[in-house]
Amino acid sequence: MAPHMENVQTIGQIKDRLSREEIVILLIKSENCSVCDAIENQIKDGAIKDNSVPVIKAKLEDAPEISGEFLTFTSPTILLFINNKEHWRASRFIPFDDLNKHIDFWKT
Template identity: 25%
Template sequence: MNSLHSLESIQSFINRERLSLVYISQPNCSVCHSLKPQVEELLEEYPGISSVHVDASEVPEAAGQFSVFSVPAVLVFSEGKELFRKARFVPLGELNQQLVKYNHFINEV
């Protein structure tokens, strides 16, 4: 999962990709560090979903722009429109169900 370091690059990524996942974390968040590799492993099943990591301490305006009040946060977008979000507690089963649904929908259109 590549990292983005500016709000402009995040916005460009979200608007450019057909289906994307943005993982927002902070360096002092132990849950963030343990969840990220699990999300990356899950995303291996979905090669059509592009993903990026955003460090909220490095790009604090991203947390404000996306109304993220707790980390880790997982946001799923399709061509700039938010489809799904989960923060603080991110059940991987629920995330997987949502990715199946959106991936299927995007590939059918």
């Protein structure tokens, strides 16, 4: 079972979610990006082993300021936040094994 993925459209929505949750994964993607779609599908197919970790998804076209706020210059980018601080990031081809290790470490 994959984690639930919530769509967000503003920096405010992202910051609100980061402030309310202990651990959050942020997927930043672009329209018409086949790699972005593939990464999103991998998440939906269970690439993130702990399905209790919330995943929020933002499109750069909905809120272009996301790129500057989170210093993301390519998509897809996945950021792992713990206690509202970035702890891990990867872009383009995502090493989900590494991401899962970081989640496991912080959940124990």
